[in-house]
Amino acid sequence: MSKKGEDRSFGWETRLVLASPLNLFWTGAAIAVLLYLSFMSCALWNGLNIVIDRAGDPTLSSDAWTALCMSLLWWTIISLGQYTRSANLAEAWKLSKLGVSMSVERLAELERGPTRVAHRRAAFFGLIGAAAGFVFYTIVYRPDGQVVWPSNMTLTNAWFFVMTLGLFTEIFRSLSFLRMDTSVFVRDLDHRVAIDLLDISKLDGFGRIALRGALPWLLTGTIVLLLLLGQRSTELFLPLIAGLVASATIVFAWPMWRVHRLIDNAKKVELARLRREIFETRAVFDSQGAESDRAAPRLSALLALEGRVEKAREWPLDMPTVFRFGLYLALPLGSWLGGAIVERILALVMG
Template sequence: MTEPDLKPDDEARFDTAEYVLYQRSPFGMIGTSALIFVLVYGFYVLIAQLTQRPAFLAFDDAGNWITHPVSWVAFVLSLIQTAAIAFAGSAKGRWETETDDLVLAVNPAGRQAALNLSKGTPVSWRAGYHRLFWAGFVFGIIFNVVMILIEGISPLEYANSVGLWFLIVSPILFGTGFRAGMDVSRRSREIKQLIADHLLVDLFHLDRLNTIGKIGLRAARSWMIMAAILLLFMLNPEQLWITVPTIVATAAGGVFILTSALNPVHRKIVAAKQAELARIHDEMAQVRDRALAGEDAASSALAGLTDYEIWVTNRPEWPLSTGLATRFSLYILLPIIPIVGSYLFEKLADQLVTGGPA
């Protein structure tokens, strides 16, 4: 499937269903996300308790309450579904907060394109979004068919168990995920084109480019959050030989996403500095001989050019302030959350569900 070419700046745009949901919800970002999770996972609990295959809570031979391991799988999938909807619902809003600063960072010809980033999805992408959603939906159904074959049961038996939850939720989950991937690709393409065609590098106002750093930081944060959720499937505090490399790889992925967003700006800043230094060196060459000959005006000009050369050389080359760099270093800690979360979940289950030791 090929991506549609970017259209003129005045192309009509539409809002996704997730964005409309979050805009109309009276519960805010956190409240709406929590409600989605409760509904999705609560639906699993309801099916598990109604079908008892397996039950969400049951007694073991010793008379203690226990919960089936598949409940943890459903818990993580519910988190993934919630995060996917939340990211899609807040994507436009995240751009809106940077619009004013982004307009200042581009030349006049690119201001409309910068404003359009916060106006939703171009209508030319609507068909592609729909196709990818339904492709993911079909993939989710195929996933359930594979599960039925692996379990060696009939479709009716599968639907009369917690398999019904997977049959309903997984197509939506995959569909949302496929479409989210296309949305990320589109937004990345638009911002990269904006940077390539219209970014204005003023060495006296490099702080204006920090808005690109904020955008890259948010993309990296989204990756780290989703990765932290996915790691709930595989991390084990007792198997550090697997856990530590996985966390390191996840953190490296976040660094890659951040640097890939900032690198085009970095190259432009470096090019601007090199051009300015070349101009300074040309001017220094013109006054050097006169300064060495003792001409006061030339000596003063050469000293000023030398100071300016040092200032230009020391200008930052990455659109990332100290505060943003500190925040990113904290985001790297997000993959550690699955270790703590799985440990606390196990202890909570022992203490409150099974009645075992804390």
């Protein structure tokens, strides 16, 4: 292996998933359960109620609901992030077999992990995230309206402090790695994609890659939206949700727009060429003699080909991908429905 290849390594998230005897889903679920159990231990130590009575109905306390959402966020970041990485790598190899030039060096950025430079850049973004998390914690998390400082922290306060800083750090780190992963697929894309206007489906892999890249951020934004159900102060949550949705939009739109532009340009060039040939063939067809008879089949074929090219879609999106995109957009609605279901289950369990 080259020195350049040895300079690559996986982050702790990938190493954790690879070392786990469970699959991606259950590894993330186990982490979420362990984190929530750790919160419950802290809450019980401090004598806090997990379930409270609100207007005659049992419900999770504000802290318990927030801790549940935070645990789910860790599941989303770790499990879905690693799923996106592995699935996009498999998709890239499929694209390379369909004529899309994906160099081994570019694929290595996903197969063997980021470079040291990418890790250092991610660490820098993580520090920015930790600072943002500290500000977020001190402004938003105020039990009984009081600011919590190290001097008056309980064990539960400390749990929220560590989780908030950890989540912000991980989100910012993931954004840095996400930018790198996305650039792998769009770097020099103009010189690597051969457009076959009669079979655009060869490029549908780009749509699936873009959609997978957006999924973790849409789901993270959805869980953050769920956090609002247990918060008194929501002003800082709106910019956070907007930032996550913006990240998802950029990750989805960037490769999609690049491929769309390539298809559109190829379509314009091909239609211009066909219409020149149709004009020339029609002139021969309108003339008299044997050449007119020979031009008839060619004119018919050119007209049919023009219609086929004109109808070729200009986006690398098949119907299953479009359907999944619609489901992803419905995630926020599902999150509020999920919150209502949790409340209903609690009411049934507690009688």
